[in-house]
Amino acid sequence: TKLPSPIIKMEVRTRVIAAIFIVCSILLPLGSATHNGLDRRHHHRLYRRHHRGLRGGHLHGVLSDWFASKGSSQDLPREKFDPFGFLSKLNEGSLGTSTGLHEGFYDRTCPRAEQIVAEVVSEAFQNDKGIAAGILRIHFHDCIVTGCDASLLLDSTPSGKDVEKTSAANGPILRGVEVIDEIKARLENECPGTVSCADVLAFSARDGLVLSGVPHYPIPGGRRDSLSSHAEDIIGNMTVPSASIETLTQLFVRKGLTIEDMVVLTGAHSIGRAHCSTFAYRLYGYNQTTRQDPKLEPSIATHIGSTCPRPTIPPQAEFTSTSMPFDSKTEFNMDTEFYSQLSEGKGLIESDQAMAEDPRTSGLVKEMASNQEVWLEKFAKAMIQMGKMDVKTGTEGEIRRNCRSVN
Ligand code: HEM
Incomplete structure (x- = not known):
């Protein structure tokens, strides 16, 4: 019997898709x-x-x-x-849907929890606006490695093994940990053993962003804290400035985010700073054949040259401690200036600049540069998604009393 033509077409299409899938997966x-x-x-x-x-x-x-x-x-x-x-x-x-997180998680158990977090972040922000960027980065680096479980905050674990915090990707360049300690101390005073360090990170990152210009958005709570932290978990789970767009996209997708989330969230570099150790190689030693990154925009090259000393082995203290803002015009404001600079080729770190040039991401960079309202809305949504990465809930993990050590 003759099959109706839509079914034949469907079968052919299914076969073609299956063939493409098999070839591509190999x-x-x-x-x-x-x-x-x-x-x-x-x-x-x-x-x-x-x-x-x-x-x-x-x-x-x-x-x-x-x-x-x-x-x-x-x-x-x-x-x-x-x-x-x-x-x-x-x-x-x-x-x-199935993360077990929800808004107003502490409404009954610790009603002032989010208010206390916001107060401490605001006090810290009055002294140092850079704290917003510092805490945001801690939250991101915590989530991307083994999920948003505050594993990055542990100084040590009973196993005695190296923790995430000691990794070169985190250790020397984390700022804001003391603010998290202060928040946690005040929360323990108010409602002991109730609010997790992982939630403190998610709430305080949001509050720092709000102080930097992002409209307030609700963050679901209910994350629990990890019982372990392993430095080796960083491998293959961390963003590095020399990574290609291909590699970065795969990492974000593997973590449940999209390529658009990646571009939108990288707008976090609208605030904050990078140390010479993460970008000066673009000027002083790009690769075996080219001393200077051919994509390094001349005015940025001059700026790097006058800020970062030529690196030595081992690097001198000035090299490791010196930093530059990603966005030298509006370092403390979450605005689209960062994307505009990328569109002009003026990105400080290599991977940010690559986003403005790779055909998979360049359109998104342009779109974000041209509409701040759209970007900020997408940014808040992507932050909520990011904060759900591999969370521990229910009876998993624990509620740490001190964010630096397991109970
Ligand atoms: C897409 C890949 C990304 C790469 C390759 C990357 C890389 C970097 C590098 C190299 C630095 C400078 C660190 C230093 O020298 O102190 C940095 C800082 C920062 N990153 Fe990213 N990042 C990425 C995505 C993100 C995302 C998704 C967020 C947050 C949602 C984020 C938030 C920040 C913040 C706020 C800072 C500034 C920290 C401070 O000023 O203390 N980054 N990033």
């Missing part, structure tokens, strides 16, 4: 693995060159060696490779 991971291998080697050169001698630098060297010994497929676990966004869709679902 070829793309191979290509990507090679690509990631290149990125990784570049990243390790960068960190070896610039972070040796920093606190955690030795650790990173050890990790790099371990990493390098794993071969090129290590960067992104093969089973998580997601060329068609299938995993991202599944993850979005699980981020969106």
Whole structure:
């Protein structure tokens, strides 16, 4: 019997999609693995060159060696490779509905919790506006590695092993941890053992953003704190400034976010600073063949040259402690100036600039640059999504009494 033509068409389409899927699942991971291998080697050169001698630098060297010994497929676990966004869709679902988080989580158990967080952040912000950027970055670096579980805040664990905080990607350049300590101390005074450090991070990051110009948005609560933290979990789970858009996109998608979320959230660089160790290589030693990054805009090159001393081995204190704002015009305001500068080629770190040039992201950068209201709205939504990454809820983990150590 003759099948109705829509069914035949559907079957043909299904077969074609299946064939493309099979071919791509074989070829793309191979290509990507090679690509990631290149990125990784570049990243390790960068960190070896610039972070040796920093606190955690030795650790990173050890990790790099371990990493390098794993071969090129290590960067992104093969089973998580997601060329068609299938995993991202599944993850979005699980981020969106079944996380167990909800707004007003402490309404009955600690009604003033969010108010206390906002008060302490506001006090700290009066003294140092940069604190908003510092806390935001802690929250992001906590979430992206093993989920929003405050594992990054642990100074040590009973296992005695190196914790996330000691990694070169975190240790020397985290600011705002003392503010989190102060918030937690006041909360323990008000309602002991009730508000998790992971929620403190999510609320305080939001409050810092609001003080920097983002319209207030609600953050669901109910995250619980991890019982462990492992420095090696950073590997393959951290954004690095020399990473390609391909690698960064894969990381964000693997974490349940989209490529648009990535571009929108990177607008966080509208506030805050970067240390010479993360961008001066673009001027002083880009790669084996080119001393200076050909994409480095001349006025930014001059600025870097007058701010960051030429690095030495080991790097002198001035090199490791000096920083520059991502957005030199409005360092403390969450506005679209950052995207406008990227559109003019004036990005400070390499990966930000790459977002304005890669065809997959350049349109989004332009869109954000041209409409601050749209960006801020998308930013708040993406922050809520980011704050749901792999959270621990219910009876998982614990509510730490002190964010720096397990109970
Ligand atoms: C997309 C990939 C990203 C890369 C490669 C990247 C890389 C960096 C680098 C190299 C720095 C400078 C660190 C230093 O030298 O102190 C930095 C700072 C910062 N990052 Fe990112 N980042 C990315 C995404 C994000 C996201 C998604 C957020 C938040 C939602 C964020 C928030 C921040 C903030 C606020 C700072 C400034 C911290 C401060 O001033 O203390 N970044 N980032």
